[in-house]
Structure formats: structure tokens, C-alpha cells
Amino acid sequence: MTVEPPGAPPQPKKLGGTLYRGREGMWSWVLHRITGVAIFFFLLVHILDTALVKVSPEAYNAVIGAYKTPIMGLGEIALVGAIGYHALNGLRIILIDFWSKGAKYQKTMFWSVIVLWVVLMAGFVPRQLMHIFGGDA
Amino acid sequence: MSETNVTIATIGSVRVPAPGSKYGRPARRPGRGINLEKWGWIYMRASGVLLAVLIFGHLFVNLVAGEGVKAIDFAFVAGKWADPFWIVWDMLLLWLALIHGANGMRTLVNDYATRPALRRILLGLILLATVALLVLGTLVLTTFDPCLGITPETASQIPQCVIE
Numbered sequence: 001m002t003v004e005p006p007g008a009p010p011q012p013k014k015l016g017g018t019l020y021r022g023r024e025g026m027w028s029w030v031l032h033r034i035t036g037v038a039i040f041f042f043l044l045v046h047i048l049d050t051a052l053v054k055v056s057p058e059a060y061n062a063v064i065g066a067y068k069t070p071i072m073g074l075g076e077i078a079l080v081g082a083i084g085y086h087a088l089n090g091l092r093i094i095l096i097d098f099w100s101k102g103a104k105y106q107k108t109m110f111w112s113v114i115v116l117w118v119v120l121m122a123g124f125v126p127r128q129l130m131h132i133f134g135g136d137a
Numbered sequence: 138m139s140e141t142n143v144t145i146a147t148i149g150s151v152r153v154p155a156p157g158s159k160y161g162r163p164a165r166r167p168g169r170g171i172n173l174e175k176w177g178w179i180y181m182r183a184s185g186v187l188l189a190v191l192i193f194g195h196l197f198v199n200l201v202a203g204e205g206v207k208a209i210d211f212a213f214v215a216g217k218w219a220d221p222f223w224i225v226w227d228m229l230l231l232w233l234a235l236i237h238g239a240n241g242m243r244t245l246v247n248d249y250a251t252r253p254a255l256r257r258i259l260l261g262l263i264l265l266a267t268v269a270l271l272v273l274g275t276l277v278l279t280t281f282d283p284c285l286g287i288t289p290e291t292a293s294q295i296p297q298c299v300i301e
Contacts, residue, residue: 033245040238047231047270050214051277056286057211068207076206080196087189094182124201131205 024110032089035082042079073132077125084120088113177240184233191230215283215298224278231274239267 020026052060066072092109096102102109147153198217200206217223242263250256284298 036238036241037245040242043234043238044266044270047235047274051273053211053214053281054277054285058286060214061210064209067209073206076200080200083192083196087185087192090185091189094185097182124196127201128205131200131207 024107028089028092028110028113031085032093035086038082039079039086068132070132073128077121077128080124080128081117081121084117084124085113088116088120181237181240184237187229188233188237191226191233194226195230215281218278218281219283224281228275228278231278232271235267235271235274239263 049060049063052063067076089110092106092113095109096106199209218227243260246256246259246263250259287298
């Protein structure tokens with residue numbers, strides 16, 4: 001990394017080539033925000049649908065039945081993917097904040113998050129597809 | 138507020154000022170009560186660690202173990218909440234996750250809602266939704282009745298509700 005001396009012409013505006021913009025640091029932050037918002041809105045709906053257990057078993061079963069359709073089954077994959085990323089990257093943020101070498105290894109940790117996320121999804125997605133498309137078994 | 142720009146590093150010919158030395162806001166004046174932003178920051182991390190455990194347990198038991206989402210119905214919930222362990226688990230999830238999410242949304246609103254009136258409205262909505270859902274969720278978890286609407290046909294699914 002080089003630092004331009006004072007008075008140097010301004011650098012062309014591009015996303016790449018800087019320490020943060022367009023790099024792991026920025027994209028991990030963007031993904032953390034997007035997944036966070038998505039999870040928040042799901043949480044609002046999820047508390048409301050669960051509250052139907054106080055109305056009647058039939059009301060709860062009817063609404064929860066909507067979660068068992070193929071479209072919602074795929075939506076649950078997206079939801080678990082968002083939660084998995086947000087949780088793993090959240091732990092990375094905590095390590096950056098509290099581990100003395102956290103900032104130094106933030107890029108390595110970002111790619112570790114991605115690898116762990118892929119492993120997590122490799123475990124979940126086949127199981128979920130089996131449940132939603134696998135018939136009554 | 139510090140009066141001078143204290144140099145903490147020099148890269149080439151560039152002096153890097155200490156953080157907060159020139160453009161930073163003044164350090165918090167002492168004796169002005171608790172620093173809520175600091176405690177919010179700490180809360181996000183502390184709750185985040187607990188939530189990572191709670192949410193993966195929740196997802197595993199509900200979506201992976203057994204027959205996954207297909208098995209979820211009133212009887213499934215009644216079976217789980219027959220054990221106080223899962224009531225406590227879900228109560229922790231409810232409070233930690235909703236406050237964590239609401240504080241995250243507050244951060245986004247503060248970042249992106251530049252018009253003060255809009256910002257206040259959005260922050261108010263977040264607070265309203267959070268309080269309402271915390272009350273609702275807590276009531277659901279503490280007053281759940283597994284025998285609600287039980288019939289002789291469904292009684293077999295919920296063992297704790299014996300119909301004479």
C-alpha cells in the first residue's frame with residue numbers, strides 16, 4: 001500500500017484497489033446488513049405466526065402449513081443461509097474487535113466464514129430438499 | 138476535546154493523526170450518566186454470541202432433526218413446550234434476537250434516514266413493533282395451553298392432555 005504525498009492529484013474513483021472499498025471488508029459489511037434486515041423482518045412475522053398457538057391449533061396449523069410448500073421450503077433455505085452468514089460473520093466481527101490479531105486476519109476470517117457457510121449449507125440443503133420434496137416419508 | 142492533532146503514526150511523509158484528534162466528536166463528558174451507545178455496542182456482541190448458539194439449536198431441532206419443517210404443527214409445539222427447557226430457550230431467543238434486530242435496524246435508520254422527521258417515525262415504529270412483539274411473545278410462552286381446543290381425535294398427539 002502506498003500513501004500519496006499531500007497535494008498529489010486525486011485518485012480516480014473506482015471501487016477496487018483501496019484498502020476497504022470493493023474488498024472483503026466492504027462486502028462482508030454489505031452482506032451483514034442485508035442479511036440482518038431480512039432476518040429482522042422474518043422474525044417479526046415468525047413471532048406473529050407462532051402466537052397463533054394461542055388462537056387455536058387449527059389456526060396455527062393452517063398458517064404454518066404455508067411454510068411447508070416447495071416455494072417456502074426454498075425460502076427457508078435462503079433464510080437459513082442468511083442466518084448462517086450473519087451468525088458466522090458476527091463471530092468474525094467479535095474476533096476483529098476483541099482478538100489482538102483480529103484486524104490482521106480479518107480477510108482470512110472472511111474466507112473462513114464463507115467456507116464454513118458452504119459446509120453448513122451443504123449439510124442443510126439436501127436435508128431440506130428431502131423434507132420438502134421427499135413425499136410423506 | 139483535544140486541542141492538538143497528536144501524530145500517532147507516520148507513513149512516508151504523511152502524518153496520521155490520532156483518531157478523534159481533529160474531526161472526531163468530543164469525548165463523552167464525564168458525569169453525564171451511562172453511555173447507551175457503548176452498552177448497545179457491547180449488547181450486540183454479547184447477545185450475538187448467545188444467539189449463535191440458540192439459533193443453530195433452534196434451526197437444528199425444528200428444520201433438520203426428525204422430519205424437518207413438515208413435522209411442525211400445534212402438537213409439535215406442544216411437545217416442545219411441555220419441557221421448560223425449550224420455553225426458556227425460546228424466551229431467550231425472543232428477547233435477545235428481537236432486541237438485537239431492533240438495535241441493528243436502529244443503526245441502519247440512523248445511517249440512511251437523513252430527514253429528521255422520517256428518522257423519528259422509523260425509530261418510533263421499530264420501538265413500537267419491538268415492545269409489542271416482546272409482550273406478545275412473552276405472553277404466548279408463559280400462558281401456552283397445550284390442551285387448547287383438544288378433541289378426542291387429537292388427544293393422542295398431545296400426551297399431556299388426557300381426555301376422560
